[in-house]
Amino acid sequence: MAAKNSSGNDVLVEFRDVHFAYGDRPILKGVNLTIPRGKVTAILGPSGTGKTTLLNFIGGRLRPDHGDIIVDGLSVPRLRLKQLYALRRRMGMLFQSGALLTDINVFENIAFPVREHCRLPEPVLRNLVLLKLEMVGLRGARRLMPSELSGGMARRVALARAIVLDPMLVMYDEPFAGLDPISMAVIVKLIGEVNDALSISSVVVTHDVAEAYAIAHYMYLIADGQIIAQGTPEELQASQQVQVRQFMDGLPDGPVPYHYPAVAYEDDLLRGGLD
Amino acid sequence: MKLFALIGGGVIAHISRLGRASVFLYRVFLGGWQIFTRPSLLVHQIYAVGVLTLTIILVAGLFVGMVLSFQGYNTLVDFGAESSLGLMVALSLTRELGPVLAALLFAGRAGSALTAEIGLMKATQQLAGMEMMAVNPIERVVAPRFFAGFFSLTLLATLFTAVGVAGGHFIGVTVLGVDAGVFWSSMQEGVDFHDDIVSGIVKSIVFGFVVTWIAVFEGYDAVPTAEGVSRATTRTVVNASLAVLALDFILTSLMFGDV
Ligand SMILES: Nc1ncnc2c1ncn2[C@@H]1O[C@H](COP(=O)(O)OP(=O)(O)OP(=O)(O)O)[C@@H](O)[C@H]1O
Ligand SMILES: [Mg+2]
Numbered sequence: 375m376a377a378k379n380s381s382g383n384d385v386l387v388e389f390r391d392v393h394f395a396y397g398d399r400p401i402l403k404g405v406n407l408t409i410p411r412g413k414v415t416a417i418l419g420p421s422g423t424g425k426t427t428l429l430n431f432i433g434g435r436l437r438p439d440h441g442d443i444i445v446d447g448l449s450v451p452r453l454r455l456k457q458l459y460a461l462r463r464r465m466g467m468l469f470q471s472g473a474l475l476t477d478i479n480v481f482e483n484i485a486f487p488v489r490e491h492c493r494l495p496e497p498v499l500r501n502l503v504l505l506k507l508e509m510v511g512l513r514g515a516r517r518l519m520p521s522e523l524s525g526g527m528a529r530r531v532a533l534a535r536a537i538v539l540d541p542m543l544v545m546y547d548e549p550f551a552g553l554d555p556i557s558m559a560v561i562v563k564l565i566g567e568v569n570d571a572l573s574i575s576s577v578v579v580t581h582d583v584a585e586a587y588a589i590a591h592y593m594y595l596i597a598d599g600q601i602i603a604q605g606t607p608e609e610l611q612a613s614q615q616v617q618v619r620q621f622m623d624g625l626p627d628g629p630v631p632y633h634y635p636a637v638a639y640e641d642d643l644l645r646g647g648l649d
Numbered sequence: 650m651k652l653f654a655l656i657g658g659g660v661i662a663h664i665s666r667l668g669r670a671s672v673f674l675y676r677v678f679l680g681g682w683q684i685f686t687r688p689s690l691l692v693h694q695i696y697a698v699g700v701l702t703l704t705i706i707l708v709a710g711l712f713v714g715m716v717l718s719f720q721g722y723n724t725l726v727d728f729g730a731e732s733s734l735g736l737m738v739a740l741s742l743t744r745e746l747g748p749v750l751a752a753l754l755f756a757g758r759a760g761s762a763l764t765a766e767i768g769l770m771k772a773t774q775q776l777a778g779m780e781m782m783a784v785n786p787i788e789r790v791v792a793p794r795f796f797a798g799f800f801s802l803t804l805l806a807t808l809f810t811a812v813g814v815a816g817g818h819f820i821g822v823t824v825l826g827v828d829a830g831v832f833w834s835s836m837q838e839g840v841d842f843h844d845d846i847v848s849g850i851v852k853s854i855v856f857g858f859v860v861t862w863i864a865v866f867e868g869y870d871a872v873p874t875a876e877g878v879s880r881a882t883t884r885t886v887v888n889a890s891l892a893v894l895a896l897d898f899i900l901t902s903l904m905f906g907d908v
Binding site: 433435459460462463465466467469470471473474475476486487490491535 | 770773774775777778779780781782783784785789
C-alpha cells in the first residue's frame with residue numbers, strides 16, 4: 375500500500391528541533407519527535423500547549439521559525455506549493471471540529487476529495503464511498519446534511535472522508551473531545567481498525583489519557599513547548615517523573631502550570647486597570 | 650507620542666491590508682484556470698449569484714425608470730421639450746444609474762452574501778479542511794465566485810438599464826401621454842453606441858470587478874469568529890459602496906470630462 379516507504383526506513387514523520395512562536399509568544403521550544411510507520415502514535419498534553427500546531431506543521435499549514443519537519447523523506451517547510459499539495463493527498467486529517475462541508479450531504483462530503491482528485495466512474499465512486507461509510511457504521515445516514523448529525527456522527531463522517539483516498543498517514547485532532555462514552559469507544563475502535571486494516575500510520579493528538587493508553591503504540595507527552603516524556607504506554611504508566619504523574623493522574627497544579635503566562639498577580643491588582 | 654503611534658499603526662494596517670488584498674487577487678487569477686477545466690463550478694456560481702440578485706435588480710430598475718420619467722417630464726414640459734423624455738431617461742440609465750445602482754444593490758445583496766459564505770467556511774474550518782484534502786480553496790471556492798460575480802454584475806447592470814427604459818416608457822407614454830414614436834426616436838438619435846452604451850458597460854465591468862474583489866477578500870480575510878464574519882460583511886457593503894461611488898466619479902470625469 376501507500377504506506378510502504380519510499381525512503382527505506384520505518385520513520386514516517388520526524389521533527390528536528392522545531393521552534394515556533396505566535397508573535398512573541400513561544401509555543402514550541404525545540405521539539406524533537408519521530409512518528410513510526412504503521413503504528414498509532416499519541417501526542418498528549420494539556421490544552422493550549424501546541425498540539426494542534428504540531429499537526430499543522432505536518433500538514434504544512436504553518437512554517438517553523440527554526441528546525442525542520444521531515445515527512446516521508448521530504449522536508450515540509452521547503453516544499454513548493456505544488457509538492458505540498460501532492461504530499462497532502464497522501465494524508466488525511468480529522469479536525470477538532472470535523473470541518474465537514476455544510477452545503478452538501480454526507481455522501482457528497484466523503485466523495486468530495488475523490489471527485490477533486492480522481493476521475494472515477496460514478497458506480498465505482500459510489501461503491502468506494504459506501505465502503506467507507508459502512509466501515510464507520512453510517513451507510514444509512516448518507517443522505518443527511520452535516521447540520522443533522524450529532525457530534526459523534528460528524529466525527530465519524532470526517533473520519534470516513536479522511537481515509538477515502540487511502541492515505542499513508544491520518545492525523546486525528548482531539549478525536550475524543552466532547553463525546554459520550556459509547557461514541558468514544560466507537561472512535562477508539564475505529565482508529566485501531568483503520569490503522570490495522572488499511573496499514574495506515576496514525577497520529578492521535580489528545581488530552582484524554584485513558585483513550586490514549588487504549589490505542590497508542592507509542593506516546594509523547596508535551597508541555598510548555600517541549601517533549602517532557604515519551605515511551606510505550608506501559609513505560610509512561612510506570613514513570614515516576616513528577617510532570618508525567620501530574621498529567622496522567624490529572625492533578626490541577628504542579629510543574630505544568632495551571633495559569634496562562636501573566637505578570638505577578640499582586641502587580642496586576644495594584645496597577646488598577648492601567649493597561 | 651501615543652497619537653502618532655496610533656495614526657502610524659492605522660496607516661500601516663491599511664497599507665498592509667491593501668497589499669494582502671492585491672496578493673490575494675493575484676492568487677485568484679492564478680487559480681482562475683480551473684474555471685476552464687471545470688466550467689460547471691462557474692455556471693453554478695453565476696446561477697447562485699444571479700438568482701440572488703435578479704429580482705431586486707428588476708424591481709429596482711423598473712421603479713427607477715418610472716420615477717425618472719415622472720421627474721423628467723415635469724422639468725422638460727416647462728420648456729416644451731417633452732419630446733426629449735426618451736433620450737433623457739435612456740442616457741441617465743445607460744451612463745450612470747444602471748451601472749451605479751446595480752452595483753450598489755449587488756454589493757448589498759450578493760456581495761454581503763459572498764463575504765458571509767466564505768467567512769463562515771473559514772470560521773468552521775471548512776477552508777482549512779479543503780487545504781488538508783489537497784484542494785486549494787482559492788481555486789475551488791474563491792475564484793469561481795469572483796468570476797461569477799464579476800460577470801453577473803455586467804449582465805445585471807444591462808438588465809437594470811433595459812427594465813428602467815421600459816419603466817420610463819410606461820410612465821412617459823402610457824400614463825403621461827408622450828408619443829411613443831417620439832419617445833423611441835429621440836432615444837435612437839441621441840444615444841451613441843460608443844460614447845454611452847460602451848462607457849456604461851465599461852463602468853459596470855469595473856464595478857463588478859471591485860465589488861466582488863472586496864466581497865471575496867473580506868470573506869477570506871475575516872477573523873474566523875461569528876463577530877469577525879459579521880464585521881467583514883458590514884465592511885464589504887460599506888467599502889464596496891464607497892468604492893463604486895468614488896470610481897464612478899473618476900470614470901465619469903475621464904469619459905465625459907472633456908465634453
Ligand atoms: N492563530 C493564532 N494566533 C495566535 N496564537 C494562537 C493561534 N492559534 C493558536 N494560538 C496559541 O497557540 C497555543 C497552542 O495552540 P494549539 O491550538 O496548538 O493548542 P492545543 O494544544 O491544540 O490545545 P487544545 O488541546 O485546547 O486544542 C495556544 O495557547 C493559543 O493561544
Ligand atoms: Mg487543539
